[in-house]
Amino acid sequence: MTSHHRIEIENCGTHFRCPENEGVLQAMERQGRRAIPVGCRNGGCGLCLVLVTAGDFKAGPMSRRHVPCGEPAGLALACRVYPQTDLRVRLATDEDRQWSKQQCPAGRDGR
């Protein structure tokens, strides 16, 4: 049996349950909740950037553009956050987003 954890979104007091093997964003959407913005749902676009302020989670593959190496602990894309305990989460601020932009040069090319 998969354990479920309680996810609380600080900004709006919304909370919902999320199984350990489901992304926080996907669980929110499936239960008809609206709190975190929904984009690609696959760790690429950065729209669902959050800061996990309490609790433990496992992270799936996330774009380094939005969550660069050496990120402030807890900065993550909600669609790739798999809760291991109850979590408290706040939406990314402009400052969080600014930070993530500066740290990551456009790593393209690869001819």
Add this chain to the structure above:
Amino acid sequence: MAISGVLRPGYVQVRVLDMKAALEHYRDRIGLDVVATGNDGRVFLKAYDEFDHHSVILREADEPGMDFLAFKVASEGELDVLHEKLLNAGVAVEEIPPGDMPAVGRRLTFIAPTGHRFELFATIGLDPTGPMVNNPELWHAEPRGMRALRFDHCLLYGDDIDGAKALFNDILGFSTTEQVVAPDGTVIATFLSCSTKAHDLALVRHDEKGKLHHISFLLESWNDIGHAADIMSRYEMSVDIGPTRHGITRGQTIYFFDPSGNRNEVFSGGYTFYPDHPVRTWSTDSVGKAIFYYERALNDRFMTVVT
């Protein structure tokens, strides 16, 4: 107008976060065939109705998006002509010798004013699994997944779309088929064709350079669009919007995301374009209908999510 000059989109190189998940998506769901894997881990794929060796290249990286989009040119001679024209227009062109990419001859590469890297090539090997030519059957083996016929086009987001549009139209011989224009005359979006397709490349104005909005695959019919939708639900794929129809191009469509968050489209229909046709113009107050003809409204995600 193609026939001479630029023929069509050739191949696109896409960055993916996890190759295993990407292969499941592009090979098993969309239905492309893997034709080769490079020493560097890049995987080359093609759709069953394409002759050329590959049309999609997947590269594992820590950030998704598009590395480059290449157009096939009718001949090596035409490639020289375009090279000359680009240089005369002050575009910095790098020539990559043959053999640098499996099956592909020499390539010209340049950065467009939108920050995207484009390539031109004339020579590419044929893959034996391409369409039959003697008393041809429909296919070698029945197509898989969404049954994508071919890689169709890309929509790219970037800042200087006026500059990129001028480059494609004036130097490379594309035509504008449709556009979205703001009241002050600013072109918000432009749709370009080098063939009789309603678009081979689309550009949308955006404050950041070099972003990918979507990579599109051609399906045969509206029925196949429905079949693709069935697959998306069955495998819990991340859907953006659709099935629906565009006002622009009049194509039938679904937008969805690959496992790295790159947007894909399956597309069918659309009108036939000839270069003597007038440009179709949409005003920004009708842009909802222009993009999604049935919903008559844009969804926020469609406008803002790019990789």
